[in-house]
Amino acid sequence: MNIKVNELKISYVTYGSGDPTILVHGWGGNKQSLDALARELAKTRKVYLLDLPGFGESQNPPMNWEAEQYPETVLQFIRQLKLNKLVYIGHSFGGGIGIYLAANHPALFEKLVLIAASYYREPKVSGLGKLTKFVPFYDHLRDYLLPVRRLYYKLFHRRSDSLKYLHLESIYRKILKKDLRPILRSVHLPTLILWGRHDLSTPIAEGKYLNEKITDSKMKIYENMTHNLPIAEPVEVANDIIHFLKES
Numbered sequence: 001m002n003i004k005v006n007e008l009k010i011s012y013v014t015y016g017s018g019d020p021t022i023l024v025h026g027w028g029g030n031k032q033s034l035d036a037l038a039r040e041l042a043k044t045r046k047v048y049l050l051d052l053p054g055f056g057e058s059q060n061p062p063m064n065w066e067a068e069q070y071p072e073t074v075l076q077f078i079r080q081l082k083l084n085k086l087v088y089i090g091h092s093f094g095g096g097i098g099i100y101l102a103a104n105h106p107a108l109f110e111k112l113v114l115i116a117a118s119y120y121r122e123p124k125v126s127g128l129g130k131l132t133k134f135v136p137f138y139d140h141l142r143d144y145l146l147p148v149r150r151l152y153y154k155l156f157h158r159r160s161d162s163l164k165y166l167h168l169e170s171i172y173r174k175i176l177k178k179d180l181r182p183i184l185r186s187v188h189l190p191t192l193i194l195w196g197r198h199d200l201s202t203p204i205a206e207g208k209y210l211n212e213k214i215t216d217s218k219m220k221i222y223e224n225m226t227h228n229l230p231i232a233e234p235v236e237v238a239n240d241i242i243h244f245l246k247e248s
Contacts, residue, residue, distance in 0.1 A: 002057075005076045006069075011057035012050035012077075016042025019110075020083045023049045024074060026092025026118070027172070028165060030056030034091060037230045040238030045087070045245075050077060052094075054168045061168075067175045071100040078108060087245060089113040091230050092202065096180060103186040112191040113241055114210060115230050116202045119180040184213035191217040192244040194237060196225030218244075 003010050013031060015038050023041070025033045031049045038049045051058035053065075053073060061069065074097055078086070088109050090098035095117025102112050165172070191214050195207035204221065211219040220240060222229055230237050 003077065003080060005073050005080060008053050008061060008073065009059040010050055010053065010073070010077060012048060013038075015039055015047045015049070016045055018045045020086040021045045021047045022074075022078065022083070022086055022088055023047055024088070024090040024094030024097055025052065025055070026090075026094050026116075027175075028055075029091070029094075032056065033231055034234075036234035037238055040234050041089075041241060043238075044242055048081070048083070050074075054165065054171075061171065063170050065171050065174075067171070067178045068100075070175075071097045071104075075101060075105060075108075084108060085110045087111045087113065089115070089241065090117060091115040092118045092227065093175070095119070096178075099180050099184065099187060102189050102191075103180075103183040106187075106189060109189055111245060112187070112189045113194065113244070114191060115194045115237070116196060116199055116207070116227050117193075117210065118202050119184075119206070119210070120178070121176045181209075181213070184210065185215075187214045188216060190244075190247075192241065193217055193219040194229060194240065195219065195221050196227060196229045197221055197223050198225065199227045199229070201227040 001012055001014070003012065011031070021041060023034050023038050025031065030051045031038075034049060038047045041047050052070060053059060053061040086109060088098045088101065088111075090096070090113070092115070095114040096119045098112055098114060099117060099119050102109055193207055193210050193214075195202075195204055197204060207219060207221070211217050222233065222236075225232065
């Protein structure tokens with residue numbers, strides 16, 4: 001199914017019936033990434049699973065987008081479908097979106113589930129980033145330099161999210177600069193925090209920090225798991241979420 005949100009086509013699917021749940025993937029993922037988890041959750045709830053702009057079958061956002069426009073798009077998606085008192089589940093970047101929405105629009109949500117949520121990054125400047133400071137009109141030449149940038153990331157940053165979605169690179173850089181730590185105390189929803197012990201993308205210390213700062217939160221650590229926790233263990237993650245949602 002498709003819906004028009006802020007002039008962008010957003011692709012989504014629904015599973016199950018009952019109380020509403022929205023499931024939001026991470027940067028570089030899409031609705032297929034979390035499909036197995038969505039189907040497990042749909043045994044007890046109605047699940048809305050969407051592609052964020054620029055991913056999967058959703059339309060690419062304009063290059064001048066600001067970081068806040070991702071959560072604003074999810075917010076408008078929720079409002080257009082007239083969803084209320086729903087459970088928000090977000091993985092990685094999708095978890096960061098959930099933190100932003102829970103802090104700023106808490107009345108829409110009943111509970112929050114954060115899976116390896118990405119909510120801040122330590123500032124780093126890559127070798128390419130340093131080089132571009134000395135290249136006049138780099139922003140205007142960005143598209144023409146795409147093969148050079150792709151080769152650079154393949155050689156020196158093979159795991160970089162920028163390599164996967166170079167068409168969203170300028171937006172991704174803005175997202176990396178956003179620090180959601182100042183608003184964590186504003187999240188008062190009952191929150192479940194799920195983390196892999198061996199997560200290198202969002203180290204476990206970041207999950208413990210969330211657990212400390214979000215007052216009404218509890219955390220579960222999965223041994224031998226990494227950042228792809230909800231993809232690798234959809235059944236166990238779903239069972240833990242369902243148990244959490246049954247708690248009063």
